Amino acid sequence: MPRRPAYPARISSGGGNIPFMASIRSKSRNSPFLSIGLVVLGAILLIGYCYSNSGGANGGLQGLSKLEGGASCTLEVIKALPVLKKAYGDRMQKVLHVGPDTFSVVSSLLTEEDTEAWGIEPYDLDEVDAECKSLVHRGIVRVADIKFPLPYRGKSFSIVIVSEALDYLSPRYLNQTLPELVRVSTNGVVIFTGYPGEQLKAGSRDVTKFGRPTKLRNPSWWIRFFVKNSLEENEVVGKKFEQASLKSSYTPACQVFHLKSFP
Structure with missing residues (x-):
């Protein structure tokens, strides 16, 4: 996920909310990459979970037992x-x-x-x-x-x-x-x-x-x-x-x- 700004954006009455708008545009640009990254990470975790439960390469033999x-x-x-x-x-x-x-x-x-x-x-x-x-x-x-x-x-x-x-x-x-x-x-x-x-x-x-x-x-x-x-x-x-x-x-x-x- 994108990091939060080091300093919180302050909203002022004279259009001083530009940093806030910049943060929104940054999230919009990063969201496709973030989604792809989460999908890849989820797939890796799922494969690892299945592999550990099956006992690795010997999982088939253990399952048959x-x-x-x-x-x-x-x-x-x-x-x-x-x-x-x-x-x-x-x-x-x-x-x-x-x-x-x-x-x-x-x-x-x-x-x-x-x-x-x-x-x-x-x-x-x-x-x-x-x-x-x-x-x-x-x-x-x-x-x-x-x-x-x-x-x-x-x-x-x-x-x-x-x-x-x-x-x-x-x-x-x-x-x-x-x-x-x-x-x-x-x-x-x-x-x-x-x-x-x-x-x-x-x-x-x-x-x-x-x-x-x-x-x-x-x-x-x-x-x-x-x-x-x-x-x-x-x-x-x-x-x-x-x-x-x-x-x-x-x-x-x-x-x-x-x-x-x-x-």
Whole structure:
């Protein structure tokens, strides 16, 4: 904005208001430049605000890590892959991932040496890119309702990783689905589910982008469910996972459980 005159303009009876008129003409001449300057400044501030809120260059990844109601456990699987490899070692040779957006997990696994990967998308596909379509056409990713028996023989995979898919199932269907996941594994099942912390309450519900009610179950609920269905937690691998997480400064945003395969 134009500076105010160093000395206030005085109005006199004999036309002594010339300095005042000069000030008005100065404001009139400067107003277009002032308007342009304000517009440019506003644009700069707006861009800076958006950039800071998005987290800069990593804003896209951080944005994807949130669903309506908490962290994306499928994205959490991708973050945890290095830790899982340390916990399971060479047993992660043939991996099946089950959950929404399984394409991203499978694609990440396929970049690892000596690792085979398959995926099950439990929900209908809307719009997918060419790479996802290619995985479906090649039979690497399947679309299947996990409330029914899985289309694989027993012990077809070394490790089965499931994320978010169990959060939408009632205990009635969990009684069928979780043993199926264990059936097709040889070295265990890794479950990424729910959201730890104070916001997690047994039996609470939240509606996510999938349009289905999700059940945010706490650890004690899951442990009771495992015992009731004769599913045994793998404490040895669980401790290795915790140790590897500490060394990697990785803190899971979701609950992580490790189950043993059937004998």
